[in-house]
Amino acid sequence: MYNHTVARLTYRGLLGRRRAAILFALPALLIIISVAVRVLTGVDDSTAANVLGGFALATMVPLIGVVAGTGAIGPEIDDGSVVYLLSKPIKRPTIIFTKLIVAIGVTVAFSAIPTLVAGFILNGNSQQIAVAYAVAAAVASVAYSAIFLLLGTVTRHAVVAGLVYALVWESLFGSLIAGARTLSVQQWSLALAERIGGEGAITSEVGLPLALILLIGVTAAATWYAGQKLRTLTLAGEE
Template identity: 25%
Template sequence: MHFLRTTLLFWRTYLPRILRARRTLIVALGCALIPVVALFLLGIKYGPSPIEVFMYPAYYMVLMVLVPLAAVITGSVIVSEEVEDRTISYLLTRPIPRATILLGRWLACATVLSVMFVGTLGGLRAVVEWKAPTWKPTEPQTVEWTDRRGEKRTRTRERETAPELLAAMEDGELPEGLFEAVLVSALLGAAVYSALFAALGTSNRHPMIVGLGYAFAIELFLSNLPGSSQALSVQYYLRSLLLSENPELWGRLQEVQLKTYDTTTQALTTLAIVLVVSLAAGSWVISRRQYILSA
């Protein structure tokens, strides 16, 4: 009970601190940009369909960029900022379990990220469903002109909207389960990535640099390897969650396509294991490491 109370105390005290941080403002601005981009795309004549305006930003901008980037920015400094500010000794000399420092602060970080991603994906959905009834599908348009020799020429321009994309939002609403799958993927991705980088910050002097390298170099490399090597990346399991729910729609995106992918239960189980192991490893390190502050 003392362990739980102390963890909640660190969660409560770190929450206002992370909300005031400049890095949190950067993440919030990035999240606020997503619905604005969707509104702009839906205003383009002969632009993408509403279902595409939801799927493309949701995957490329949120899951591939914002989720790992936000986790690196906010999660990697949970412990390392105290070391850099030379204030870690004030926390470690208190008669409390050291692991509660990491767990309570990570919980505050995960809370803030969850609220942000619920807001940005909810805003994206609202914009798409608001504009869907008034959106007009692209139809082939034939243009005629006369060349220098007086001969008439014709050309068909603008692509035709695929019938399956039109059918996906016939009633003006997103297909059943699509929004929920994206939301769960974003929340789990933020939780797992932030736990990984928080654990990394307990033992590394430059966790943000290492975290950025892992999220946007190693993960990208692993997720594009053929065969079972993709299963070594977090992105593989996030993509599995999407494909398990709406394989026909997500299969249109080349980066999401997987020859074989885990079921929803398998992906959730693996992500939960990675989350628990990361927090356990970080708790073990902070409980046993002696932090020596240089002069």
């Protein structure tokens, strides 16, 4: 199910000069903010949770997911080079699965690890806040990668659609509208962080069992449908 050639090409595309700049900029900004907050306010669990939840999980993780998820396949479809890949004797589900693994790896590396480092800077992992948010970022990375990879297969405007989802739905509606929170990857991952963190340190609007079901279900459904769309694209190219 995993193809090393597809993975190598995908990594090369994702870590090109333009995307790499974006991928490095957001974690660097998180670290700078964390250092500044620590210097100005000292160690405070509430402040640490606000920075990690408000910027890292709510903004940085989905944005990196957009870059990695859509970038894993979207540019190849846009410029037509995906036809060359599809002409090879590689099963379509293998292509999608490989690109998903690459997108997850990149998203986790550029979001979960910086979140962990920022958490230790902010409060030294008091009440397991740093670890809890890092785990939440890693879990959210899986779902975001699948969702945005799917967007890359269904629309040529995947980046715009991804930004709208990440910034409007997740960051705005998911934070302000109670009903939207249940359908928010951010809240699903927070449910796991709540279980890991100290009592009352982190809260989620979704129970852990439901959150896990939704995370697994959305990831699986998005991956499967992306494979189906790629299969359709293949048939169109052959025609």
